Amino acid sequence: MFIINICLLVRMMALEASEFVPEDIISSMPDSVITNILQRLPLQDAVRTGILSRNWRFKWTMLTQLIFDTNFFAHLIERRGENTFGMIISRLLLHLNSAITKSVLVLTVLDIVDIHHLILFLSEKGIKDLTLTNWCKPQVKLPTHLFSCLELKHLNISGCCFNPPPSFRGFPNLLSLELCNVQFGGDLGEFLIQCPLLESLDLGYLSYSGNLKPAEIAKLENLKILSLSLCHLETTTTTSSCDVFELLRYLPKLQELGLDFHDYKLTEGGARKKFPTAFPSLKAIKLTRIRFSNGVMLSFALETIRHFSNLQTLEITGIMHLVDDPVPVLIPIPEVEYNTMELRSVVVNDFKGSENEVYLLKYFLACSPSLKKIVIHPDWSLALGEQFMLAKKLLKLHRASPIAEIHFD
Ligand SMILES: *[C@@H]1O[C@H](CO)[C@@H](O)[C@H](O)[C@H]1NC(C)=O
Numbered sequence: 001m002f003i004i005n006i007c008l009l010v011r012m013m014a015l016e017a018s019e020f021v022p023e024d025i026i027s028s029m030p031d032s033v034i035t036n037i038l039q040r041l042p043l044q045d046a047v048r049t050g051i052l053s054r055n056w057r058f059k060w061t062m063l064t065q066l067i068f069d070t071n072f073f074a075h076l077i078e079r080r081g082e083n084t085f086g087m088i089i090s091r092l093l094l095h096l097n098s099a100i101t102k103s104v105l106v107l108t109v110l111d112i113v114d115i116h117h118l119i120l121f122l123s124e125k126g127i128k129d130l131t132l133t134n135w136c137k138p139q140v141k142l143p144t145h146l147f148s149c150l151e152l153k154h155l156n157i158s159g160c161c162f163n164p165p166p167s168f169r170g171f172p173n174l175l176s177l178e179l180c181n182v183q184f185g186g187d188l189g190e191f192l193i194q195c196p197l198l199e200s201l202d203l204g205y206l207s208y209s210g211n212l213k214p215a216e217i218a219k220l221e222n223l224k225i226l227s228l229s230l231c232h233l234e235t236t237t238t239t240s241s242c243d244v245f246e247l248l249r250y251l252p253k254l255q256e257l258g259l260d261f262h263d264y265k266l267t268e269g270g271a272r273k274k275f276p277t278a279f280p281s282l283k284a285i286k287l288t289r290i291r292f293s294n295g296v297m298l299s300f301a302l303e304t305i306r307h308f309s310n311l312q313t314l315e316i317t318g319i320m321h322l323v324d325d326p327v328p329v330l331i332p333i334p335e336v337e338y339n340t341m342e343l344r345s346v347v348v349n350d351f352k353g354s355e356n357e358v359y360l361l362k363y364f365l366a367c368s369p370s371l372k373k374i375v376i377h378p379d380w381s382l383a384l385g386e387q388f389m390l391a392k393k394l395l396k397l398h399r400a401s402p403i404a405e406i407h408f409d
Pocket of ligand 1: 131132133156157158178
């Protein structure tokens, strides 16, 4: 709404200015202000301001952001048909004069030649913040020009193959890296070491056949946000929560941690070792693809959660319901330690109402005197009647916090 308003405002003011007022007020604003306004419009609208008046003809060529998102392509399809993307994009690029600092590219609809062309263009324009998205299989093989974008500060890639070439020497300025559903070729640990400033690293659903050594991640001493799959972590002989703690002890600034349990092999008994270090700065944790029927895995998760004494925000997501799920193993219940947790907010996704899940919630409710809210998103397989029974059951549980609310969404 806001954007549309600005768009209208710019057009009206510009028209007014050119038709009724001798001096064109908007056009005489400093270029930086105009660029700033244009930057807030969808690209197609920004380009269209070129038809407002002679003065406005080339204002849009000062844009420093290039957003080819779904909106943009939907607009093109509606007006020109699908086969013209490459040509139109090439024509736009020809006109752009400034450095381009930010770009979002939805690759799904582009062919590989256009993708190469675009990324080469951006690599020569000093790109700092780049998002490349591809929703469809097959994954897009990214061109090597990407690895010469040395000014990159934020890189967000999904649905692509990411293969740093042998000559790659790192992204020296990179602060955040998100690789979602990406196939990584090469040595991940070595790659990360070459991005020494990283503060935020999200390797969600990464497909990678190698092992990541804790010592390699530990070199990223600025990390504040880390999300990774436990199956990529090289572990000692028995896998246990200690592997996670061992890693985190080198990351004193870490505030948010995400752990994906997919394909993670845990050893019975490994989960209950003690670990001396506390992690005072860690405030938020997200655990995904947990198998609630797996007692060892769940104990591991609970152990991990309990270990972070300042944890305030917790989000847990189970795996999809499997037909061949083994008979659930109940978790060995640690003694409820009243008022020992700092939790403020808990979210449980795909809640199936198993005994273990209810037990976890019971534990959090009993131990967290500052708890404000538990939000439960039930699994699609739960019938309304079952949801109601579960809600009733949860409402009866003891709450250490008088203001804790339970939301069934
Ligand atoms: C990264 O891009 C995806 C879309 O591909 C988006 O959903 C996500 O929010 C982006 N991440 C950040 C930190 O902007």
